Amino acid sequence: MNASEAEPVGIIGLGAIGGGVARSMLAKGLDVTGCDINAEALNAFAADGGKVLKTPQDLGRDCAIAFLFVVNAVQARDVLFGAGKLADALGEGGIVVSCITMAPDDAVRLGEDLAAHGIVMIDAPTSGGAANALAGRTKFMLSGPPEAVARAEFAFDAAAEQIYNVGETVGQGSTIKVVHQLLTGVHITAAMEAVALGIRLGLDPNRIYEVVKGCAGNSWMFENRVPHVLDGDYTPLSAVEIFVKDLGLVLETGKQARFPLPVAAAAHQQFLAAAAAGYGREDDAAVIKVYRDLAGLELPAEKD
Amino acid sequence: MNASEAEPVGIIGLGAIGGGVARSMLAKGLDVTGCDINAEALNAFAADGGKVLKTPQDLGRDCAIAFLFVVNAVQARDVLFGAGKLADALGEGGIVVSCITMAPDDAVRLGEDLAAHGIVMIDAPTSGGAANALAGRTKFMLSGPPEAVARAEFAFDAAAEQIYNVGETVGQGSTIKVVHQLLTGVHITAAMEAVALGIRLGLDPNRIYEVVKGCAGNSWMFENRVPHVLDGDYTPLSAVEIFVKDLGLVLETGKQARFPLPVAAAAHQQFLAAAAAGYGREDDAAVIKVYRDLAGLELPAEKD
Numbered sequence: 001m002n003a004s005e006a007e008p009v010g011i012i013g014l015g016a017i018g019g020g021v022a023r024s025m026l027a028k029g030l031d032v033t034g035c036d037i038n039a040e041a042l043n044a045f046a047a048d049g050g051k052v053l054k055t056p057q058d059l060g061r062d063c064a065i066a067f068l069f070v071v072n073a074v075q076a077r078d079v080l081f082g083a084g085k086l087a088d089a090l091g092e093g094g095i096v097v098s099c100i101t102m103a104p105d106d107a108v109r110l111g112e113d114l115a116a117h118g119i120v121m122i123d124a125p126t127s128g129g130a131a132n133a134l135a136g137r138t139k140f141m142l143s144g145p146p147e148a149v150a151r152a153e154f155a156f157d158a159a160a161e162q163i164y165n166v167g168e169t170v171g172q173g174s175t176i177k178v179v180h181q182l183l184t185g186v187h188i189t190a191a192m193e194a195v196a197l198g199i200r201l202g203l204d205p206n207r208i209y210e211v212v213k214g215c216a217g218n219s220w221m222f223e224n225r226v227p228h229v230l231d232g233d234y235t236p237l238s239a240v241e242i243f244v245k246d247l248g249l250v251l252e253t254g255k256q257a258r259f260p261l262p263v264a265a266a267a268h269q270q271f272l273a274a275a276a277a278g279y280g281r282e283d284d285a286a287v288i289k290v291y292r293d294l295a296g297l298e299l300p301a302e303k304d
Numbered sequence: 305m306n307a308s309e310a311e312p313v314g315i316i317g318l319g320a321i322g323g324g325v326a327r328s329m330l331a332k333g334l335d336v337t338g339c340d341i342n343a344e345a346l347n348a349f350a351a352d353g354g355k356v357l358k359t360p361q362d363l364g365r366d367c368a369i370a371f372l373f374v375v376n377a378v379q380a381r382d383v384l385f386g387a388g389k390l391a392d393a394l395g396e397g398g399i400v401v402s403c404i405t406m407a408p409d410d411a412v413r414l415g416e417d418l419a420a421h422g423i424v425m426i427d428a429p430t431s432g433g434a435a436n437a438l439a440g441r442t443k444f445m446l447s448g449p450p451e452a453v454a455r456a457e458f459a460f461d462a463a464a465e466q467i468y469n470v471g472e473t474v475g476q477g478s479t480i481k482v483v484h485q486l487l488t489g490v491h492i493t494a495a496m497e498a499v500a501l502g503i504r505l506g507l508d509p510n511r512i513y514e515v516v517k518g519c520a521g522n523s524w525m526f527e528n529r530v531p532h533v534l535d536g537d538y539t540p541l542s543a544v545e546i547f548v549k550d551l552g553l554v555l556e557t558g559k560q561a562r563f564p565l566p567v568a569a570a571a572h573q574q575f576l577a578a579a580a581a582g583y584g585r586e587d588d589a590a591v592i593k594v595y596r597d598l599a600g601l602e603l604p605a606e607k608d
């Protein structure tokens with residue numbers, strides 16, 4: 001399909017990921033409308049050439065396909081069925097693409113409630129972070145009815161480096177995202193615990209980074225987050241509070257399934273410790289400050 | 305230096321890593337002599353064209369540079385100063401390259417005791433695993449006196465994909481290896497905990513592997529070890545007991561430094577649980593069996 005013939009696409013939530021996805025769709029020539037309660041985010045998207053609307057309800061009248069990039073299931077319900085009135089505006093034949101990390105059970109219930117409005121849900125959490133989103137290199141791990149997925153494919157293609165289609169049922173995408181977040185959350189805390197230990201033992205953190213990055217101890221998160229510590233830059237590309245939530249979802253999912261997750265639980269405690277110490281809105285690399293504060297470490301100087 | 309003019313090199317311990325390093329040196333034309341208390345390992349190296357000697361003492365008479373690939377500091381001391389009598393045989397001017405993962409304090413003491421024999425120690429733990437060792441793609445994270453490092457460089461070059469020179473003092477190599485093993489140990493247990501949770505939630509483990517490998521949840525260890533589970537192959541390329549030891553060293557090092565390591569401690573408990581359940585000699589991917597046994601999971605069928 002030629003992009004100019006494609007259906008209009010709406011994006012609710014123009015933050016780190018949603019804003020990047022919206023701009024990458026715009027760059028591919030799609031007809032994209034953005035919506036955000038944050039006026040600054042909305043104006044920035046307009047300045048970049050995007051159409052903007054102030055309410056989800058307005059957006060739902062113009063676009064039959066709406067991507068949701070809000071923070072959690074509660075916000076999604078508010079946008080869809082509460083103050084946002086998106087579900088009524090979209091109506092029969094609409095598609096809601098939920099890119100939110102939420103409990104699989106919440107995703108299933110959301111899909112059922114949308115179905116009652118004649119709306120099909122695609123369960124499509126993402127991976128890759130803000131920089132990749134802006135560059136059109138988001139990974140989607142999605143599940144949903146094949147017809148809806150085929151209809152929305154042009155929009156995913158415009159924003160995606162890779163699309164993992166993990167099933168035809170809402171909930172499967174969220175399930176694999178929960179499994180994935182167990183790993184990302186543990187890897188961030190392990191990275192910070194290891195670098196902190198190394199500093200305590202007298203190693204140069206730049207040297208630790210160089211060696212681990214080249215060896216079997218590396219992880220995507222180690223490679224991505226440790227530079228924030230080395231640069232002393234805790235600008236929240238993804239905040240501590242996100243993993244307070246996401247590892248919380250992992251543990252709640254484990255609890256519902258009566259499945260013990262001792263390593264994830266230990267990692268979650270470190271995010272909670274960071275939030276307790278006042279670092280909740282900083283970049284998640286700020287977990288290292290929990291170790292710093294305890295042991296009086298000297299970290300690389302922090303940027304103003 | 306032309307390899308044929310190079311000094312003879314001895315390798316004590318022809319197991320997964322030592323055997324691979326010895327063979328990769330042999331493939332580069334070095335004059336390599338191997339030694340192992342395991343007759344099978346010794347005969348296999350001879351069959352591959354290596355010189356072999358039955359005792360470290362004999363080896364020390366023929367080679368002034370000896371690489372140690374034994375399991376721990378206790379075995380190293382036995383080889384050097386106990387039954388093996390290697391230190392006396394090497395004597396003044398010898399070089400001992402310790403490739404063992406040991407506590408930094410133990411490395412320092414070993415270096416001091418070797419110095420009393422006129423022997424210089426290079427502290428050179430490795431990363432990369434058995435397959436890479438055999439292919440000459442080991443990574444060394446080494447520290448030691450520059451003159452000794454320069455003299456042994458031809459031997460490292462023959463076996464190494466990368467050499468990280470982290471300092472001039474024995475103990476620095478072991479310190480960075482301890483930091484590194486915190487990460488590898490946590491990443492293995494996180495991989496097994498995540499895959500086990502995914503199976504419990506009804507996901508296909510092959511699909512989990514494919515998605516995570518391509519996304520931000522990936523780690524070197526996830527990518528390397530999860531296929532052992534998918535193939536049902538727990539042949540010990542690196543056994544559970546190795547991480548019972550290595551994360552034990554991490555925690556002991558943390559204790560000595562009065563530094564809390566909650567995530568590493570949780571991971572260590574899972575290796576201990578695997579050992580308690582009788583999987584100590586299996587591949588470290590067998591940590592997933594702890595979760596299987598608890599929750600009655602069905603894992604991919606095990607090979608005979």
